[in-house]
Amino acid sequence: MRKYLPIFILPILASCSTLQSTKAAETSEVITADLARADGSWAGVATISQRRDGVFLSLSAQAPTAGTFGMHLHAVGKCEAPDFTSAGPHWNPDMKQHGHDNPMGAHDGDLPNVNAGADMKITLEYKLKDVVLTGPNGLLDADGGALVIHEKADDYKTDPSGNSGKRIICGVFKSGNSS
Template sequence: MRSTMIRNLGIGALALSVVALGGCKTMGKKDDPGSNLPVADASAQLFDARGADRGRVDVYRDTDGLRLELVARGFAAGTYGMHVHAVGKCDAPKYTTAGPHWNPTNVQHGRDNPMGAHHGDMPNLVIEPDTIGRATLRLVGSRLSGDGALLDADGAAFVIHAKADDYKTDPSGNSGDRIVCGVITARAG
């Protein structure tokens, strides 16, 4: 009798847990209408040459341009260059199909270059040991669509490079191979 009662209590607790978790199914999702999280205007899922998921970039229209929210995972501790590239293609393994850095104003690369910086220039991503990389990036004066915009006829890609950007060497900051890439796509609807 006692073991039957304990077993029934266990089944009841399990059923209650399933119901409670079922109510959490959409909690925190960006597309949940009840969520407090803003819905990204565009995004890019980031992959390495083996096809492993390496993170995500969400793009939001902001009062002064575009804001990018990056989450990068699976990286060794170190410093990595990252840029917005001019073409929305990410053909592994070298990702050269992503084209050059996004440069609608036709200037040179690098914030420390007197002839730069272009819109695709980003600060370096610094990954500490045993952490996930996170960054908020701003593209002041940039637009998501229209003439000279991020998502023009051939799209755009977000690329992370093997080495740190030196912020001055044209055209790519001497940041090494392209090791992670994601095509930036507008939110449907």
């Protein structure tokens, strides 16, 4: 019996290596952004990953208070404290108005509001709809893009940024920031 063992082991080894290569192909690129607050302190990490089933944004951040906050992808990958205006307007390659509840909307960079509970943590994984990362209209063009969290909730309709107030957290997405 013993001499037949290799015949059973070989197919198992072969299927293991097939599984590994399938898994590697699922995540082709992950872009990481360190998030900063207006005072320059570190507020968490956001990643954008291109997978076979879409482009995903994941976020693990510490808000200044409990509450609901507007969040968008902005057009320029530059986060200069304290006001983060360097991140430019919302990422909007189709030249639309702001907000999914706006008949003239929405921006490609519009995102759902995020919530922080008593622990002030914001954690989410979100599938970005209609988001293209590369190419002339891609988020990761020459100047990159930014994730910005605002001090107030976005009303999803008021142009240009949903009355969401000041920019309080900002992180840069650039193609070079791969992990």
